[in-house]
Amino acid sequence: MISWRTALLPPALAIAFAMALSSVALLISGANPMEAFAAMGAQLFKGTTAVDTVNLATVYYFAGLAVAIGFQMNLFNIGVEGQYRFAAVIAAIVGAAMELPPVLHVLAILAVAMLSGAAYALLPAILKVTRGVSEVITTIMLNSIVFGIVAYLISADQFGVQRGNNISTAQIPETGWIPGIPLGEAGTMFGAVFLAIAMGVGYWFLLNRTRFGFELQASGESPTAATAGGVSAKRMTMIAMLLSGAVAGLIAMPELLGRDHVYAMTATQGYGFTGIAVALLGRNHPAGVAFGALLWAFLDKSAVSLESIGIPREIATIIQGTIVLSVVVAYEIVKRAELAAEQRRVGRQTRNGMPASVSQGGAV
Amino acid sequence: MPGWLRGVLWAVVAISVLSTTSYLTGLDSLTSSNTSQTALRLALPILFAALGGLWAERAGVINIGLEGMMILGTWGAAWGAYYGGVWAGLLAAILFGALGGLLHAVATVTFGVNHIVSGVAINLLGLGVTKYLANIVFEPLSGNPRQSPPVPKFETYSATFLSDWLAELEQAQRVGISDAAGLLHGLVTQVSPLAMIALLLVPLSYLVLWRTRFGLRLRSCGENPVAAESLGVNVYVHKYLALLISGGLAGMGGASLVLLAGGADYLENQTNGRGYIGLAAMIFGNWRPGGLLGGAALFGYSDGLQLSAGGEAVLALCYGAVLLLAVIAVVQLVRRRWLAAALSAVAAGVLYYVYWANDELPRELIPYTPHFVTIIILAVAAQKLRPPKAIGKRYRRGEDD
Numbered sequence: 001m002i003s004w005r006t007a008l009l010p011p012a013l014a015i016a017f018a019m020a021l022s023s024v025a026l027l028i029s030g031a032n033p034m035e036a037f038a039a040m041g042a043q044l045f046k047g048t049t050a051v052d053t054v055n056l057a058t059v060y061y062f063a064g065l066a067v068a069i070g071f072q073m074n075l076f077n078i079g080v081e082g083q084y085r086f087a088a089v090i091a092a093i094v095g096a097a098m099e100l101p102p103v104l105h106v107l108a109i110l111a112v113a114m115l116s117g118a119a120y121a122l123l124p125a126i127l128k129v130t131r132g133v134s135e136v137i138t139t140i141m142l143n144s145i146v147f148g149i150v151a152y153l154i155s156a157d158q159f160g161v162q163r164g165n166n167i168s169t170a171q172i173p174e175t176g177w178i179p180g181i182p183l184g185e186a187g188t189m190f191g192a193v194f195l196a197i198a199m200g201v202g203y204w205f206l207l208n209r210t211r212f213g214f215e216l217q218a219s220g221e222s223p224t225a226a227t228a229g230g231v232s233a234k235r236m237t238m239i240a241m242l243l244s245g246a247v248a249g250l251i252a253m254p255e256l257l258g259r260d261h262v263y264a265m266t267a268t269q270g271y272g273f274t275g276i277a278v279a280l281l282g283r284n285h286p287a288g289v290a291f292g293a294l295l296w297a298f299l300d301k302s303a304v305s306l307e308s309i310g311i312p313r314e315i316a317t318i319i320q321g322t323i324v325l326s327v328v329v330a331y332e333i334v335k336r337a338e339l340a341a342e343q344r345r346v347g348r349q350t351r352n353g354m355p356a357s358v359s360q361g362g363a364v
Numbered sequence: 365m366p367g368w369l370r371g372v373l374w375a376v377v378a379i380s381v382l383s384t385t386s387y388l389t390g391l392d393s394l395t396s397s398n399t400s401q402t403a404l405r406l407a408l409p410i411l412f413a414a415l416g417g418l419w420a421e422r423a424g425v426i427n428i429g430l431e432g433m434m435i436l437g438t439w440g441a442a443w444g445a446y447y448g449g450v451w452a453g454l455l456a457a458i459l460f461g462a463l464g465g466l467l468h469a470v471a472t473v474t475f476g477v478n479h480i481v482s483g484v485a486i487n488l489l490g491l492g493v494t495k496y497l498a499n500i501v502f503e504p505l506s507g508n509p510r511q512s513p514p515v516p517k518f519e520t521y522s523a524t525f526l527s528d529w530l531a532e533l534e535q536a537q538r539v540g541i542s543d544a545a546g547l548l549h550g551l552v553t554q555v556s557p558l559a560m561i562a563l564l565l566v567p568l569s570y571l572v573l574w575r576t577r578f579g580l581r582l583r584s585c586g587e588n589p590v591a592a593e594s595l596g597v598n599v600y601v602h603k604y605l606a607l608l609i610s611g612g613l614a615g616m617g618g619a620s621l622v623l624l625a626g627g628a629d630y631l632e633n634q635t636n637g638r639g640y641i642g643l644a645a646m647i648f649g650n651w652r653p654g655g656l657l658g659g660a661a662l663f664g665y666s667d668g669l670q671l672s673a674g675g676e677a678v679l680a681l682c683y684g685a686v687l688l689l690a691v692i693a694v695v696q697l698v699r700r701r702w703l704a705a706a707l708s709a710v711a712a713g714v715l716y717y718v719y720w721a722n723d724e725l726p727r728e729l730i731p732y733t734p735h736f737v738t739i740i741i742l743a744v745a746a747q748k749l750r751p752p753k754a755i756g757k758r759y760r761r762g763e764d765d
Binding site: 025029076078123127131132133134136137138140141142143144145147148149151152155273276277280312314315317318320321322324325328329332333 | 428467471475477480481482484486488489491493495499636637640641643647729730731732735736738
C-alpha cells in the first residue's frame, strides 16, 4: 500500500533540495537566486512558453513511458535514445515515399515507427535472453551507432535531400501530417498530445488490468517467484524490451508529423536520456511520468528564460541532475522513515499487551 | 593454463592473424607503427575507465557513472594544467573524478539507491557541472564556453635504441617479424608518462586486489558482504574507498583525453561514451586486470585503425576476422563441438561475403568500428563470464540480504 505521503513527499523534497543547491551555484556565480526563480516562474504565464512546454512534454512523455516499461521488468533500456532516432529516420523515409489517404497515412507512419523502434531493440533483447549480455552495454553501443546509421541514410547518395544548408529526408506529404491545435498568439499545440494521453491510459490499463501486466510486474519483482508461477522470465524480458522499443519509436512523431515533416541531421537529440530521468521522477506511474515530463520540459524552457536575464543556462541542467539524484535518495529516506514509524507503532501495540492486528503490521 | 600464459597466447594469435591479413590483403597499415601508436593513445582512456570499473565492481558496486566521472576529469585536467602544469592537471582530474565517485558512494552505499540509476544521474550531473564550470572559467579565457584555452601537454619519451632497431626491422618487410616489430615500435616510441602510469596500474591493481589483505577484504564485499561483515570487515568503508579509487581512475581517463600530445584540449562531449566502452572492456576481460587490458587494447586498436587508416583497413579487419573464425571452427571440429563449429563457419562465410562484395564500407559507419567490435565480442564472450556475486545488490548493515 502506497500512501499519498510516500508518493508525493519525495518529489517535493527533491525539488526543494535542487532549488537550494542551485541557489548556492547561482550565488557563487554572482547572480541573485530570487531573480532567477522569479524569471522561471514568470515564463509559465507567457502563452508561447506554456505551449512550447506542453509540446516538449508530449515528446518527453513518450520517452518516459518507453523507459518505464523496461523498468517494470527490471530492464534498463538506456537504448531508447537509439531506438527513437532509428525509428524517426525510417518513418520519415517511408512516410515520404507512401501515398495514402489522410488518416491511414498517419497510422501507417506510426506503425512503421513503432516497428522500427522495436526492431532496433531486438538485438539487445536477443543477446540478453540467449547470451546473457547486459542490455545496458549493448544499447549504449547501439546509441552511438545510430549516429552513423542516420548520417548514412540521410546522405545524398541514399535518401537525403538538400534544402539550403541542411540535408534531410524528403518531405512527408500533407496527408501524413498530424494537425495541430491552433491557440492564436500562443502558437500551435501538437495534435499528438491526445496520442500521448491515450498511450498513458493504455499503459495504465495494460499494467493494472491485464494478466500480462501482472506477469510483467511479477517477473520484474522476483524472477524466481514468477518462474514458479509459470511465467517465463526470458519471454517477459523479450516482450518488455520490444514494447519499450515500440513506444520509443513514437518519441519523434509529435515533432516529425506535427511540425518538421522531415528528419534532418540537425534534429534534436537526447530525448531518450531525458526519458530515463522522467521515468525515475514519475516512479513509472503514468500520471507521475506525465508530471515528470512537464517538469522537465519546464526546466528546459527555463534555460532560455534564464539566459535572457544573463544567468548561465547550464544552471537548468544542474537542477535537473540534482533532482534525479535527490528524488531517488528522497524516496529511500521516506521509505526508511515509514518503516521505522511502522516498527515503533507495532512495538507500542505489543507493549500494551495486545498483539498488533494485521492492518497495523502485525503477523497474520 | 595460468592467466598470463593465456594472455601471451592470445597476443601471439592476434599478431599472427594481423600479419597474415596484412600479407594477404597487401595493407601495411594493419600492423604499422603509426596504427599502434594511435591505438595506444586511444586505448588509454578506455583502460583507465576499465580499471575504474574493476575497482568499483569488485567491491560490488556497478559503476555506470564512469562516463560522468571522466567528464569531470577532463575539466579538472584542463583547469589544473592551465594554471599549474600537466601534473597539477592530472591531480585535479583525479580529484574531480574521485568527487564523482564519492557522490556515487553516498547515493548507493549510504542511501541504497539503485546503482544504475545513480550512475545515470552522475553522468547527467557531470555533464551539467562541467558545462557550467567551463562557462564560468574557460569562457573568459578562450572566448568559447565549449572549449578550454590551449593547455600544456605531457612530454613524450622514446626508448631510443630499441625504437631505432624496431624501425629497421619494420622497414625490412619480412613477413611476421616486420609486423610484430611495427606494432612494438609504435608502443615504445613517443610514449607519455601517463601511458606508463596506466600500464603500471594494471599489474598494481592485480597485486593490490588479489595479493593484499585490503584487496581480499574489498573483493569479499563484492562477493558476500554479509559474510565479510561477520568477519569484522567494515563493508561501508571498503565500498567508499573502492568508489573513490574508481572515480580517481576515471578522472585520470578524462585527463588522458586532455593532456596527451595529439589530443584535443578540454572540449564539450569529448569523452563520447568512452566510459561505457571502458565498462564493456572490463566485462569482456571477465572482471580481471589482465583481461581488461586485452579488452582496452582491442577497442583501442580498432579505433586507432579506423582513424589512421580508414575504411579500407576496417574491411581488411573483416578479412582477419574470417581467418580467426576459420581457425576457431577447425578447433571446435577437433573438439567435436558441432554446433559451435557450424556457427563459426557460417559467421566466417557471411563476413567473407561482406569483404568480397564491398570495395568500401559506408563512410558514415566507419567511426563506429569500436562499437560494432564491442557488441560482437560481448555476444561471443559473455557466456563464460563470472561477475562478482553480490554485484549491484543493496547492502545494509544488520539486514540479511
